[in-house]
Each structure stands twice: as structure tokens, then as C-alpha cells.
Amino acid sequence: MDSGMDSTPVPDAPATGDYGRARVVTLSPHDATLWLPAALEIYVIAMGYPRGTERHRGPMWREHLGRDGYAAFGAVVPLPTAQGPLDHLVGVAYGYRGDRDQWWNQQLRMGLRQRGHRSADIDRVSADYFELTELHVHPSAQGHRIGGRLLAALLTDRPEPRVLLSTPEVEGERNRAWRLYRSFGFTDVLRDFRFSGDPRPFAVLGRPLPLEPLLLPGSRTSGPSPGTGR
Numbered sequence: 001m002d003s004g005m006d007s008t009p010v011p012d013a014p015a016t017g018d019y020g021r022a023r024v025v026t027l028s029p030h031d032a033t034l035w036l037p038a039a040l041e042i043y044v045i046a047m048g049y050p051r052g053t054e055r056h057r058g059p060m061w062r063e064h065l066g067r068d069g070y071a072a073f074g075a076v077v078p079l080p081t082a083q084g085p086l087d088h089l090v091g092v093a094y095g096y097r098g099d100r101d102q103w104w105n106q107q108l109r110m111g112l113r114q115r116g117h118r119s120a121d122i123d124r125v126s127a128d129y130f131e132l133t134e135l136h137v138h139p140s141a142q143g144h145r146i147g148g149r150l151l152a153a154l155l156t157d158r159p160e161p162r163v164l165l166s167t168p169e170v171e172g173e174r175n176r177a178w179r180l181y182r183s184f185g186f187t188d189v190l191r192d193f194r195f196s197g198d199p200r201p202f203a204v205l206g207r208p209l210p211l212e213p214l215l216l217p218g219s220r221t222s223g224p225s226p227g228t229g230r
Helices: 029-034 036-047 053-064 103-114 119-126 146-155 176-183
Strands: 023-026 071-079 086-097 130-137 162-168 187-193 202-208
Touching: 023 146, 029 036, 029 071, 036 053, 036 086, 036 130, 071 146, 086 146, 103 119, 103 130, 103 187, 130 146, 146 176, 162 176
Parallel strands: 130 162
Antiparallel strands: 023 071, 071 086, 086 130, 162 202, 187 202
16 A cells, blocks of 8 residues: 555544445555554454553554564445545454564463473464454444455465464354354464453464465455545
């Protein structure tokens, strides 16, 4: 994407609900910085976090931009305006190459040790992987396969042998996130784990890479984005 993006305030989700026209676009680190306020607002709304959470998460998301193997994608729909259509962000996904020096990796290793896994097995799981750090779709845009398209785009052509992620535990795995990950072949790595500083139980899931042909995106679009939004 080029840098010709507006920095106007983030509008509400499109009233038209024409999410079938959503495009998945590549976000360079520069583009991701420009889209950061909109992406963080999607994150807060999708996760049900209180307003203000984005102020604490913003610096962390910015730091992630410089990590080895960083990749990001956005899902956008055209928003009609008096000046013409503007791309309107409704979903975001990003990740990077995992490393032993990273907090998430250290937490994973600790959790696996606590469950009695052997050091060799822990090293095998945590030594070479892509971390799917964030994947969020605005609630108004969910149910239109946008999450699956973002996930497929993010995991296509990765050089790592596997991908890992963490997601909150849900009774019976009954929510869209769990259904999406299971449909992509993610299996359990660690269940009912509590990261330091967060009382909620999480699951760590993983799957081998590359993706099977049936899971690859049919098309991926990158190009200019004439606006910003949620």
C-alpha cells in the first residue's frame, strides 16, 4: 500500500454492511502505523475491552512493527463520502517470527515446563515458528469470512515450519475465533494457561506450515488506500 492515507478521525462501521466487497490488503510497517488508531479500536471492540485500553496497547503494537518477519494485513470496504469512496478498515491481522527473547515465547516455555513437557519437546515447539499475534474483525463485519481471508493471507508463503497463537478459552470452544482456528487445522499445544498479569485462561494452538492448497487465499490485493476507518 502506498502512504496516501487520510488521518481523519476513525468513523463508525459502515451502515451499508456491504462486507462482501471487503478487500484484503497488505500493510507495510509504515501503513500499519497510519492505520494504528483504527486497528486498535477494532481490537478493543472485538475483545470487549474497556475504552482506554488502546492507549496502553498502542506502544506495544508499534514496537512489534520492527520485529523480525513482521507481516500485517487489513480488510477494507469502500465507504462512500462526498469526496468519493474511502477505504474503511474492518479487520486486521499481524504477526512476526517468534524468538526466545520475547515475553510470549518465555511464557509459553514456562507453561509447557509446568505441564511436565521435556526440554527437547519444548525446544522443538518454541524454537522456530511464526507468532500470529493479533487477528480481529469488527463485530459488525463478522460472519462474512473476513477472518478466514485475513488468516490465510497472513500465513501464506511464511518460511517458518509452524504457526502458534493464543486465544482465550471459551466453554465448548463456541465462538467464531475457535471455529476459525479449528477449520484451519490448529491443534492444542497448551490449554487453560494463565499468562502473567492476566487472570483469564488461554489456549495456545498451533499448526504446521505451509497451508494446504484448499486454505490458500483465492486472491490477495495490495494497493493504494485513500482513507482510514474501522
